[in-house]
Structure formats: structure tokens, C-alpha cells
Amino acid sequence: GTHEVERNLSLIAEFGSQKLVKPALFPSEKDFAKIDEYRTDNYYCLAPASVWFTKQLPAEKWVELIGTIDPSSTIYILGAPNDKELGDAIIEDSHHSGAINLAGKLSLLQSAALMKTAKRSFVNDSGPLHLASSVNANVTAFFCSTIPEFGFGPLSNDSEIKQVEGLDCRPCGIPGHKACPK
Numbered sequence: 001g002t003h004e005v006e007r008n009l010s011l012i013a014e015f016g017s018q019k020l021v022k023p024a025l026f027p028s029e030k031d032f033a034k035i036d037e038y039r040t041d042n043y044y045c046l047a048p049a050s051v052w053f054t055k056q057l058p059a060e061k062w063v064e065l066i067g068t069i070d071p072s073s074t075i076y077i078l079g080a081p082n083d084k085e086l087g088d089a090i091i092e093d094s095h096h097s098g099a100i101n102l103a104g105k106l107s108l109l110q111s112a113a114l115m116k117t118a119k120r121s122f123v124n125d126s127g128p129l130h131l132a133s134s135v136n137a138n139v140t141a142f143f144c145s146t147i148p149e150f151g152f153g154p155l156s157n158d159s160e161i162k163q164v165e166g167l168d169c170r171p172c173g174i175p176g177h178k179a180c181p182k
Helices: 002-013 029-038 059-066 081-094 108-116 127-134
Strands: 043-047 074-077 099-101 120-124 139-143 159-163
Touching (some): 043 108, 108 127, 120 127
Parallel strands (some): 043 074
């Protein structure tokens, strides 16, 4: 939230920045029309994948998260076409009857449009985090191998950060790694 934005600004102030400018995306009417069939009063978006494996919250944690969400709600899994298998496995293990895998079915702007009106979006420290920020979506961001102090945390008004605790090797680098170095 606001505290996170202020902390990010203090990190870049030494380089001459006077203010932090939030990113903004503007999905078109066509983008909103494409996702209109998915929008309800009670849905959540989850983006469980990342290009960098060590930035991904483990699949069993996504299943655990789904178990805490109202069973009458709809859960949309977002991601690229190659994230479909992960989404399918998470849905199968969660046994949530209202979970739908949209990985590979929406463009980036359509995904952002869907996140915009979700009750909450849950993301890793990855591209969907920035999509959520760009439309001011309610978002919870999971930081595994990286840290928000690198300056890439959520910028939405209603944002929350959850971090992996107790790893002495964290952070292992700005982008993360394909596999855990240890």
C-alpha cells in the first residue's frame, strides 16, 4: 500500500527521483468485452507461474491458498500457454469446483482487465504483479527468492506482500533463477 510506495520512493531518491509514478495500462473496450463472461461479483485471480522458477510460490502453497477462499467463489488461473499444465495441477489438487484455468486464453491486457475487478489477485514477483499494479487491482504478492526492497513490489492502493521467511540465501539475485542454486 502507501507505506510500500513511500519505501520504494526512498530507494530511488538517491538517484534523483522526485516521485514514484505508478504504471498504467488501459485495456480496450474489446479487452473488457472478451472477459465480460468471466466477471462476477465474487471472483479471484491467481497467477501461479513465473519465468524464473525460484520466484514461484510452490504449487502446494497455491492449493493451500485456494482452500482458504470461499468455496462459492470463482477462481481464475491466469498465465501463458505454457503455464496451463501447472494451473491444471493446482486446480485438480485443490478440488475447488469453481476454479477455471484461463492460462493461454487471455492476452496481457485482457488478464489485466480481469484482475482489475477481482476481489483480489494473488501473484508472484513476476509480470502479473505489474499487470495488477497497472490497473490498481487489489493484490497480494508472494516474494520467494527475491525481495520487495529491490523496488519491484506492488503499487496498487490495496496491496499486500507475503514473503518466504528463514532462508539465509535470500535474496539470491534480482531476477531469480531457473533452479535453486542450493
